[in-house]
Amino acid sequence: MLPMMLVLAILLPLVAAVGCYFLRVSAIRSLIVLCTGVVLAAVSLALLGQGTFTYSPGTIVGISWDSLITLADFALLFVMLYYAFKLKNQMIKIFVILQIIPLAVFEMFFVDHAVETPAIFADSLSLIMVAVISVIGSLICFFAIPYMKEHEEHLHLVKSRQPQFFFFLVLFLGAMNGLVLSNNILWLYFFFEVTTFCSFMLIGHDQTQIAVKNATRALMLNALGGVAFVFGMIWAYAETGSLDLQVIIQAGPMGGLMLAPLGLLCLAGFTKAAQVPFQSWLLGAMVAPTPVSALLHSSTMVKAGVYIVLRLAPAYAGTFLSQGIALCGAFTFLACAAIAISQSNGKKILAYSTISNLGLIICCAGLNTSWAITAAIILIIFHAASKALLFLCVGTIEHGIGSRDIEDMHGLYLKMPRTAVITIVGVMTMLLPPFGVLLGKWMAIESASGDMFVITMLALGSALSLVFWARWAGILLTAPLRDKVPAESQSALTRLTLTALAGIAVVLSFFSPVIYTKLIEPMVGKSFEITAGVFTSPMGVFAVYPIFIILAAAFIYSWIETKKSASDKTSQTYMCGANVPEAGVQSFIGPMNGPVELKASNYYMKEFFGEEKLTLWVNFVALALIVLMLGGAL
């Protein structure tokens, strides 16, 4: 049963991807994507029920899977090299060659191929990741079906490029599942590279100049991460003599020379998770169609980065490296939240907020107490749901109003009431109690409270993120609004995915105590007592069920009061008595007695938080912190 489930989780997406590529009929393709998504989601939940396991797949037609992976690995690297030449990018060439040569030497001369290394190991962390990837990733693929149709209609393409698009989109899910389930570090490296390549192809999908440029940058930075990974891997093998990730981790907590390879592997994680100063590729990735952004930002790619850092956390617990990682993560959290304030492009706000939240997760891995690790896992789960939802909302809004600028979303509730409300729900789940993201943030802040620098950065970052979220949620409602707004039409799949994701973000938050006791506690150890849905420890309390119930009641009551207000009088918008005296006109009498239309826009505080102003300094400080982290490890 188990091998079957693993095949479904990792290889089915590959088969489906090939199907999407060759069966060029849109109905068949949609069917393949839908079926794959449903099967993946079901398998991931079944695996979650299965619990921890180790597995070695043995051979297929006499060839070991290990050699197949090695073969595929080199094939992939040479494909990347081909693209490096095609794009005439020297840096990528260097980075890819710096992977190929050491890896070849390593495989041929150093690795003892006779030693049996379990290829696959799954604990709660892996299984949670598989569930996040398979459920949320699949929903994003569903959303992509109607979205890409509209997208290509907008572009007026002669020949549809959807087969290729869905090939990489679906393949991505399989690669991610492989990545989080791998125990053999060579396997992990292979899947790591597959995600790099898939993201490169997806970002460049539209083939515009800017898309190609940004895809190139993504490939370059992730190839740099690949180099760090290869050297870290070889060094770790030299120290421990094992390719087994569990052996490498259980050799810790350790000091001395073993810290350097761990530092390099974490650096690879940093590039993948787009931590500053590597953030530029993820920001560039916004040029891709929305489902790609959603996938990269929520359930795949960047989560692979934080997964690696988190997976290795026990190995560097209590070392200087750990503190360095906490500082780097906290700095990213603060810096990206600050820059996000100055942005008016909706996707860019989401991108910076993603990087910021990943920083928080990495910071938790660095803090490395069981509390902090719990926080990190909770953040991974709930950030994925909320962020996927918000990206898909922006995509829907963009198709609806033709803009992704939040200034153009003033009063969106009048035009797209359904999407507007779901967007606001998404924002609330990122920001407020009792939702999961805030639960994670609460745990993170409380576990960081002993560290003066980290807690200061978390406090500032947390306040900064409140500003851009609250502002965005508020302006969606801006309108003189007294009558019922006509309902909005949405395609069935769009509606299904948005509603499902909003449901996951809200309902799953309610079950966070259950997630903790069933999944996280057995793995990281007990740090909270749970009674009646209340997280309790001598240091803090977070009452999930009571607050959830009270707030739900509050919202229902407030909504009833709102309904009752339908009979209230309508006021004119206050304009100091200079309103143009016509019903329904939002203008005031200005100079020369002419009407002037009302216009208000957000404060972006560019003189404090401008992207141009901060990025250079942020990159500089982040680089210094990484040098500190790695230097301290050496």
Added chain:
Amino acid sequence: MKTIILIILGIVIAPVLGGLIAGLDRRVTARLQSRFGPPLLQPFYDVAKLFGKDKVVSNFWQVFCSWVYLIAAALSVGLLFAGSDLLLIFFVQAIGAVFLVMGGLSTPSPYSQVGSQRELIQVLTYEPLLILVFASIFMVTGSFRIDEILAYEQPLLIQLPLMFVVLGYALTIKLRKSPFDFSTSHHGHQELVKGMLTEFSGPYLGIIEIGHWYETIFILGICALFWHTSLVGCVLLIASTYFAELIIDNTMARMTWRWMLKYVWSIGLAMSFVNLIWLYAG
């Protein structure tokens, strides 16, 4: 059971206390300005009058937001009385703050729009300071739980004097007093009319006023934690703090948000650092 009784007690007592403090505030302010001032119960008369007025709204989300603001503020005070977790209480309070801003942003009036944007900057300014205050309390007592903090033998003021000053900044901002009163000024005739609250009227403005009383109690409750060991000390501390707020309110002119953000963040962070380093060294 005890917890539930405490929550209910908090929710019932807090607005009464908050209203009385607002009344006292107006009387003392009047005396400072050589006026006689309104009766002590004037805030209650005002709110009662607001509830008697016609209901008028321009966007129905205003109604929703004002109710959520009130309930979140009440809940945070209830949790405070029940001795819950400081950070949790603070985050619940933030729900109210966010919905109030959303209510302000929901109408197109430029006064309301600008006021709401300014309010967000106020939140941005006080929120990190409050989190640092809570973290410093944690460093002294080893817990974020109020019931655990109350079991600590010494007044926190001895070890966290500078953090108390930092809390004072947050208090001034949260109470919307000069020099930080630029999102909703005390007086409706100033440059921004009534800022974020411009479009709220009648009963809905009354709801927000009661929510504000809760928030006053919330912040003063946090202040009280700094001298929790004796009732006299606690009352003395709160009274003198509030009086200091009034003096500041009456002697300062309103400043801009740029000034506030730079000034409060730099001074607040510097003082927090000094105080936290004491704790580390100690």
